[in-house]
Amino acid sequence: MGLGYLIKRVLTMVPVFFAVVTLVFFTIRFAPGGPFDEERRVPPEILENLNKKYHLDEPLYQQYFRYLGALAHLDLGPSFKHSNRTVNEIIAEAFPISFELGTYALLWALLIGLFAGGMAAFKPNSLFDYIPMSVSIAGICLPTFVIGPLSILLFGLWMEWLPVAGWDEWPSKILPSLTLGFAYAAYVSRLTRGGLMEIRNQDFIRTARAKGLKESTILIKHSLRGGLLPVVSYLGPAFAGLLSGALVTETIFNIPGLGRFFIQSALNRDYTVVMGTALLYFTLIFVCNFIVDVLYVVLDPRVRYE
């Protein structure tokens, strides 16, 4: 994989990014209603002033190019609903919290998933396999809004071990990140088990045994790399999903992350916030997948990109 590939890959992002900007911009504009529609009607004069202030009185194409111009300076514009705050400020404030939550959730997912999956693959068709794999089915099937309140009930209210909500000291971060990461841990465990089991049946593992290598060497040196490739390819979309899909968890635990802005802005027609969060998530997904593709080259010598 040469520098040429890296440059090409980044360049291909530009038209896609452009397409996303355009699509999101016009889609949200064509949705009925606007940012200043309230239950109590705003007087026409004030509405006119507001529209003028935010350039909503201009033709749509003009607004579009105005937005692109600002975007070129990484300026995501002012929020229409949160007065006196820019989208850049909102993201700068809320995204680090979501990022922290997503990162901890990913760490849980890896910690639990790799351990459970590795154990299951080491002793297949035993209790070490059946128990974690049954739990993982539950983890995949149960939605966050069931796991979250249940874990609050169990660890917060009955056992009183952990705080039930908020985002400040580290104990308050355990339950939300576990809740968010649990389903991902379930996926990781199944992918780990599947990957390792498949490798165990490969001819080259038999070769390694025929060389008289110890089982631990066979596992660490000969199996992990190939066996964990499915997990690695899952991690990119998973991390992007953890960062952008934390809305339910953030709501349950009352965490001031970006997820709520994402949803609320769409409902409120807060155009610039919708654009800003959507573009941020797009960039995250792109970056995560990009990192995974690079990791693939590092892990599997047969993979080459032209």
Added chain:
Amino acid sequence: MAPILDVRNLKAHFHTRRGVVRAVDGIGFSLEKGETLGIVGESGSGKSVTQLSILGLLPTPPLKIESGEAFFGGLDLLKASPAELRSVRGNKISMIFQEPMTSLNPYLKIGTQLIEPLTRHRNLTKKEAWAKAVVSLEKVGIADAESAMNSYPHEFSGGMRQRVMIAMALTTDPELLIADEPTTALDVTVQAQILDLLKALQKETGMAIILITHDLGVVAGMSDRVLVMYAGKAFEYGTTEDIFYRSQHPYTSALLRSTPRLDTEVGSLPPIGGSPPDLMRLTGGCPFFERCTVRVNDCKEIFPEVKTFADSHRSYCHLKELPQ
């Protein structure tokens, strides 16, 4: 001279949910230093399982060694602990396999894999092992061995990979090399090269070779002795001349008749009718009974006693004499 490997009455059965598969059912053979034993048989006759079970390379369960002995230098491999077996494998007994394309780890450099037997069994440092591995790569005819050490398996053809496997198997100067259909996956010219290479290396090191194959031509060119297997049983055992010129078993004869030869008229080859039996539904009789053209009444119920001919030529058939 004492044999370096002496296998007696080996029975290895797979215990599956559907029943017991008698993959290896009373096999015995022995071989001496520098000798080559060819094991011939159709797919599923138990050739590979025999060798894999001797080396403890099959998962137990489902495999279970029911009986037998396999003495290798005073150690009964069938009763050895996993640790004892590990110290023999890749050290005094090496093995190469049928599928050179998949038998090397695609994620590791050839050099990394090649030095493993040496660092594991000879306590060499990586550097010493590396130097020795380069020499063994050169011995198997790989030009520019140093750069081959830094390559990955996918950068080589099947024939080259089999050479790498052979080099890896021989770095520790084993007393015995088990080659499980080493040339089956290769095209004919490469087959000949690999077989010539094995012969040359055997001459140089004096190792014994067990050559598993279904190709009678390969056996004729390589082996001193031949064991003919069918449905997990030994049918005939003898020197290559015994088997090819004085066969005493109808299965061996049928096998030979169905093999193309250069010194006879090109005509249609007579195949052996029918197909091998289901190893789960074996009766007490001879498993070849249904396909045999010269069967007698006893064949269905009783597996024949061993009949010994000249020297170590043994055959398992009820017939007093095979009609020519």
